[in-house]
Amino acid sequence: MAAQLMARWTGSNEAAWEALLPLFKGTAANLQATQNPAAVLTGPIARGDVSTVAKHLVALPAAVIPAYCSLGLATTSLALANGTIDEKAADELRNLLGGYYG
Incomplete structure (x- = not known):
């Protein structure tokens, strides 16, 4: 869903994933480090x-x-x-x- 929405602004699914991937990775890394969803x-x-x-x-x-x-x-x-x-x-x-x- 996030990629579909982002593609409305980036113009393509590929560009949307490129924009979103660092956010997803950062969120996953923060969650792994704290193991507390509320903290991230x-x-x-x-x-x-x-x-x-x-x-x-x-x-x-x-x-x-x-x-x-x-x-x-x-x-x-x-x-x-x-x-x-x-x-x-x-x-x-x-x-x-x-x-x-x-």
């Missing part, structure tokens, strides 16, 4: 950046929004447990993601 979270949900998440929901194709919201809700719980966001940010993210998904 990055991105707007891990930062509590509700505005960026809202922009993503507007920009994404309708077919991927349920997956984005489902994964986003799970990430929100991890970020809250990890302490990278507070309860207020978690509530805002849950309301936003649940509004699109639920």
